[in-house]
Amino acid sequence: MIRSLLLATSLIVSGALLPMEASAAQPANVGDAIIAASAYHDSGDYQRDFDSVVAQARLWIDEAAPKTRRPAIVLDIDETTLSNWDEIRADDFGYIAAGPCDALPKGPCGAIEWEKSGRAPAFASMRALIENAQAHHVAVFFVTGRHEDEREATERNLHLAGIRSWDGLYLRPMTSHGYAALYKAPTRERIERKGYTIIASLGDQPSDLSGGFAKKTFLLPNPFYRIP
Numbered sequence: 001m002i003r004s005l006l007l008a009t010s011l012i013v014s015g016a017l018l019p020m021e022a023s024a025a026q027p028a029n030v031g032d033a034i035i036a037a038s039a040y041h042d043s044g045d046y047q048r049d050f051d052s053v054v055a056q057a058r059l060w061i062d063e064a065a066p067k068t069r070r071p072a073i074v075l076d077i078d079e080t081t082l083s084n085w086d087e088i089r090a091d092d093f094g095y096i097a098a099g100p101c102d103a104l105p106k107g108p109c110g111a112i113e114w115e116k117s118g119r120a121p122a123f124a125s126m127r128a129l130i131e132n133a134q135a136h137h138v139a140v141f142f143v144t145g146r147h148e149d150e151r152e153a154t155e156r157n158l159h160l161a162g163i164r165s166w167d168g169l170y171l172r173p174m175t176s177h178g179y180a181a182l183y184k185a186p187t188r189e190r191i192e193r194k195g196y197t198i199i200a201s202l203g204d205q206p207s208d209l210s211g212g213f214a215k216k217t218f219l220l221p222n223p224f225y226r227i228p
Contacts, residue, residue: 034093037223041085049221054125057200057218058132064199064215065138072139072167072196074188074214075126076203077146077154079222082120082161087111088224095225115146116153122161126202130163139167139196143187143208145180145227147172180227185211 040046065071075081090107099110101117114120130140146154148171155169170187184207188198192213201214204222 033223037093038089040223046221046223050123051125053218053220054123054129054202057202058129060216060218061129061133061138061200062136065133065136068197068199070139070196071137071199072141072191073133074141074143074191074198074201075130076205076208077142077144077158078115078120079204079224080123080202080208080220081126081130081142081163082122082157084111084114084120086119087114093224112150115150115157118153118157118160120157120161122158122163127162130166134165138199140165141168141170141191141196141198142166143170143184145172145183147176148174180205180207181210184208185213188213 061071061073078084086104087101087109090101090104090109091111092107095111096108097111099108099113101109101111101113103109133140142158144154151169151171154171158166158169168191170190172183176183188201188211192198198214200216200218201209202218202220203209204220205227206219207227209217209219
């Protein structure tokens with residue numbers, strides 16, 4: 001009781017209410033985080049950081065592939081191979097699953113409708129990495145958190161974005177939900193059971209890469225959203 005009275009008294013000086021000191025555990029302001037993430041993208045720093053990680057991966061693939069029997073790489077799709085920036089910006093970094101996406105650059109933009117429209121562009125550096133890997137006889141597999149009902153749209157989008165071929169496209173079964181790593185790691189294991197050695201796995205989320213079954217992993221920058 002005495003501590004409560006002292007605290008209340010300390011907040012009032014000459015009748016003025018003073019702001020309480022912020023808790024050390026208080027999270028960053030969401031509005032400030034949106035401003036910072038937008039500035040990071042628009043300044044070009046995001047693309048430079050992205051391309052830097054891709055360049056590191058490409059050097060590793062060029063080094064490891066000749067020493068490996070049936071080498072393969074595994075790529076995530078969203079914010080790894082294809083960019084959803086137009087949808088992210090239109091929704092002000094929120095996630096709106098349902099609804100149309102027909103007023104870009106204005107929102108709202110339904111994420112499922114956006115993905116099924118096949119309008120996402122490919123990252124140029126990732127497309128070049130894929131072409132370089134294929135030229136050196138490295139198999140390319142996509143393992144995405146998108147569900148199976150988006151297979152046709154995803155294949156069409158990859159083709160429209162200039163990615164002509166791949167060795168496998170794994171989408172989540174319609175009954176699969178929950179943590180991405182619980183689906184992605186076993187899928188990489190399935191690929192290796194086919195006789196491939198995954199020399200590199202690339203993704204924008206830690207959950208894309210955790211769980212093993214890759215000689216080396218490369219985490220691409222993505223401050224825009226988190227998928228556990």
